[in-house]
Amino acid sequence: MQLPPILQGESLTRLVQGVFVGFAATAIIGFTWGGWTLGKTAKEMAEQRAATAVVAALAPICVDKFRHSGEAATNLIELKKVSVWQQGTFITKGGWATMPGSAAANSAVAEACAIMLSGMWWR
Numbered sequence: 629m630q631l632p633p634i635l636q637g638e639s640l641t642r643l644v645q646g647v648f649v650g651f652a653a654t655a656i657i658g659f660t661w662g663g664w665t666l667g668k669t670a671k672e673m674a675e676q677r678a679a680t681a682v683v684a685a686l687a688p689i690c691v692d693k694f695r696h697s698g699e700a701a702t703n704l705i706e707l708k709k710v711s712v713w714q715q716g717t718f719i720t721k722g723g724w725a726t727m728p729g730s731a732a733a734n735s736a737v738a739e740a741c742a743i744m745l746s747g748m749w750w751r
Contacts, residue, residue: 683736686727690741694724707745715742 633639660663665673694700703722710718716739719725725738 679736683740684733686725686734686737687740687744689727690719690725690737690743694719694722694741694745697722697724704745707742712746715739715746718742719745 654663693702697703707715707718716735718724719742720733720735721736725733725735725741727734727737
């Protein structure tokens with residue numbers, strides 16, 4: 629049985645080179661502009677988005693706990709006296725960033741809560 633001419637001699641070499649170049653071009657284009665990602669990268673992105681969603685959901689609860697505490701106005705004045713870098717710690721120490729059913733405060737929630745409280749208008 630004779631092989632087709634494309635699979636003989638120099639034609640076979642050119643065919644293999646074309647397949648390799650086509651594969652390489654597809655991979656480069658796919659990962660650069662096509663939005664392809666590796667499994668590890670996709671997992672990291674999903675974990676980051678989940679953490680962001682948790683903070684976005686829990687920060688308003690922290691603000692509500694702060695506003696409904698007994699000395700909210702005084703605590704807000706004290707919060708604004710503290711440096712921006714320490715406001716998350718102030719919220720954590722006050723217990724407002726500790727969610728029901730949780731033993732410890734989430735530092736990211738505390739920082740987001742402090743940012744929300746610093747920009748809040750009080751009547």
